[in-house]
Amino acid sequence: MAKLPLEGVRVVALPVVFAGPFATMLLADLGAEVILVESIHHFPTITRGYMPKPPQFLVPTTGATFGGSGGIQTYVDHWAGDRPWDRFVMFHALGRNKLSCCIDLTRPEGVEVFKRLIKVSDIFFESNAADTMEKLNLTYDVLKEVNPAIIYLSMPGLGCSGPHKYCTVFGAQLQALAGHTWLTRYPDLDYTTTQSLIFHSDAASGATAAFAILCALRYRKRTGKGQFIDLAQLESVIPHLGEAIMDYTMNGRVQEPLGNRHPFMAPHGVYRCLGEDKWVAISVSSEEEWQRLCRALGTPPWSKEERFSTPLNRLENQDEMDKYIEEWTCRHDNYEVMYILQKEGIAAGPVLDQRDAFHNAQLASRGFFEVVSHREAGTHLYPGMLWKMGSTPLSIRKPPPCLGEHNDYVFKEVLGMSSDEIAELEKKKLIGGDEYIMESIF
C-alpha cells in the first residue's frame, strides 16, 4: 500500500480565520503532519470562536438570527459548553487531520520550544496580519537561522511588502479591493442593497497557498533549499477574475455586474420552483439546447415567438422569456426540473441549501461525507475530501484537534522532552489547553 503523498512532511502552522486553515487542511488531507501551534494566552478571533466563552445569547440558534452568517458562528447543538473553542463548528469544518499543541510565543522559554519544533519541521505556515510575526520576532530571517531548509509561507491580505502591507483586511475587504464585489450584484440594486456574505478570496488564496507549498517542497526535494513564500491573498484571487481584468487592459472597458445573467448565453439564470425558497439554475448555451428546452417545456406558443427566435433576440428579451420559463419552473420541484432538463442535455440544477446538499445523491454516492467522532462534539458526518485519488486514497484520518490535545505527542515524541520538562512548562503556563488565560473582552 502506497504512503499518502505528504506522509513524513511536517508543517508547523499558525493559521487563522478561513484561508490559512483551508490551505493547511488541504496539506493535512494529503498526509502531511500539520501541527497547529496555538496559544492559551491569545484567543484567535473567528478561528476557534468569536470569543473564548460566549454568553449563550450570542450563540445563534438559527441561520437567520445572526447577520445571515449563522453558519460560521455556530456551536455544536447550539451549546458552547465548558470548552467552546472545541465546539465551534467553523473550526471543525477546517480542522480535520491536524494536531494541536499550545506554546506561549510571547515569552522567551516558549520561543525556545517553538524553535526546537521548527528545527525538526519542513514547513512553517502562517496567515496572520503582516506585523504578527515581526512582533513575535519569528520572521523568516530568524527561523532560517534555526532551520536553513525551512519553507516559510506568509499570506497576509496584501502581501509582505508595499505601502499597504500592514492593512487589516478580511475576505470582505479583499473581495471589495479585487473588484469581485463590483462584479457581484443584482443589476437592479446597488452595492448597499445587494447583500453578499460569500467572499471568494478565502477559498482562492487558501487553495493557492497549498499549491505554493507543494511547489516549494518539490524545489526543496531537488535542491535541498528552503525558501520564503510571500502570498498576498489579493494577488492570488485576481487571476480568478481574469476576464474582467483583460477586458479593461485590452479594451479599457469596466465590466458591469450581470447578476445571474451571462454575456452571451440566454436563458441563463435562477428560477423559482415549487416550495418555500426553492430555486433552480438553468443555462442554455446553444440553439440546439434552446430547441430541446422548448421541447421539455412542451413547446409552448410563446417559445415560437419572433422575439425569442435567435440567441441575440433571446439575449435582448430575457426579462419576458424568464417570466415564461419561471411560470413553468414554479409548477415543479427543483430536482424535478433538473431531471427533466438534464435528460434533454441541458445544464440545470437546484440551488441546494445546506440541508439539501447534505442529502444530495451525487455527494452521497461518491462518499463525500465521512463519519468523525470527536471528544467534545460527538459523532457526525463531516464534509470530506475535495478530490479522489486512485493509488493514495485520502480520508479524514483524525478529527479536528481539541485545543492542546497533542501537547504530549509534540513535546514528548517529536521534541523528546521528559515528563518533568513538560510539567515545568505547564506550571509556567507556557503550554496548556484546558482554559484560555486572558482577560475577557467583556
Added chain:
Amino acid sequence: MLEQALSGVKVLDLTWHIAGPYCTKLLADYGADVIKVERPGEGDPTRAMGPFFKDDPHPEKSGLFLHLNTNKKGITLNLKSATGKKILKQLVADSDILVESFRPHVMPSLGLDYQALEKVNPRLVMVSVSSFGQTGPYRDFKASEIVEYAMGGEMYSTGTAGREPLKLGGNVIQYQAGTVAAVATMGALYAAEDQGTGQHVDISIMETQAGSADRRIMYILSYIMAGVITTRWPPPREAVRMLIMPQGVYPCKDGFVNTLSLPQWWSRYIEALGMPELKDDPRFQNIYSAEAGMEFDAIWYSWLADHDKQELFDIFLKSKIASAPVNSPEDLLKYTQLKAREYFVEVDHPETGKVTYPGAPFKMSETSWKIRQPAPLLGQHNEEIYCRLLGYTREELMKLREGGII
C-alpha cells in the same frame, strides 16, 4: 541550477474552457513544460469567448484564452483518429502528468482512459476535472458556472433576503476548481516522484465547491452539527445587527466602501471618525445594542458622505479598521499597493502586441514566476513537438495535416 520550482515537470494538457486550463496555467507559470493539445480547426472553445482584444472576435485574440494559457506550447491533434490516439500515447509515454477536462464518458470512449494510459506510462499522474466527478448518478449531467455554484457552492445564501439567490461575478467557481486541481495534481506528482506511484485523480467541481472554505463547508457542517440553515440576509440598513459598529457595504461620496467590525474595535471607530467625545456618550456604552447601532448609523452615513473611497481607505488604514473601497477593475489596475509590488505584467503576443495581464499569485524567494511565452497560436508548436520531440519528418507532418489529424 533549477530555475523554477516546477522546471522539468512534463505536462500533457487536454483541458479546455477554464477550470482545467487554470490548473495547467499554474503549473506552467511556475516552470512546468506544458503541451496543450487542441482539436484541429477551432481549438479550445475559449478561443471563441470574449472579451476579445479591441472587440475583434478572432481565435487568437480572446483575452480569456490568452490569460489562461500563458507559458504553454500548443499543438493540434484529432483524438478520434487512430493515428491521433497513437500520437497521444507517444506523448503520454514522455509525460509526468496528463490533465483532461472532458465529460467523463469521453476518454473511455476514445480508449484513452487511465487503465489504457497506465500501460503506456505506469508513473503517469492523470487528472480528470469534471462537473460532478467520474462516478455517481450525475456523472454525465451537464453543468455551467451558475449550475455548479447552485449545486456545489453556497449560492443559496448569496444575495439579498427576499430576492433570488445570486451568482458570484465572473467564472470564479471554475478558477477555484482549477486551483484545487493544481493542489491535487502536485500531491499526486509528489507521490509519483517520491514513490514511483502513478494514479488517476478524479476531481468533481461540485466537490471542490462543497469542500471549499468560503463558506460552503462551514455552512453544511453547521447544518449537520446544529441544524442551522444559513440563508440570504437583508442589507446593512435593514438587518438586525449585533454590534453598534457597521458591517457590510456603505455608500460614500464617490462610491462604496466595505467595512467589517469586531467587538473590540469600537475605540478604533471613534478614532477614525475623529470623534473622541463618543467614548463617553451615554448612547454608546453598550456595543451590543442594535438601537445604539441605529443612532450610530446616522453619524456614520453623514461622515461617509463627506469622504471619497480612497480617502476613507487611508483613514481606515491608519485606524486599523478592516475597511476597503469597492474597487472597479479600473481602480484595481491603479491600486498603489499592487503597483509597488509590481503585480501586473506585460505580455507580448503576435496578434495583440503588449497587453497587461494578472501576475504571480505568490512570490517565491528562490524561484520565479514568469511569463516565458504568451499563449500559443493554434497549432503553433506542431512542428517542434511532432518533429523535434517525436521524430516525425516534415513529410509525415504534412500528411497528418492533410488527413485532418493535426
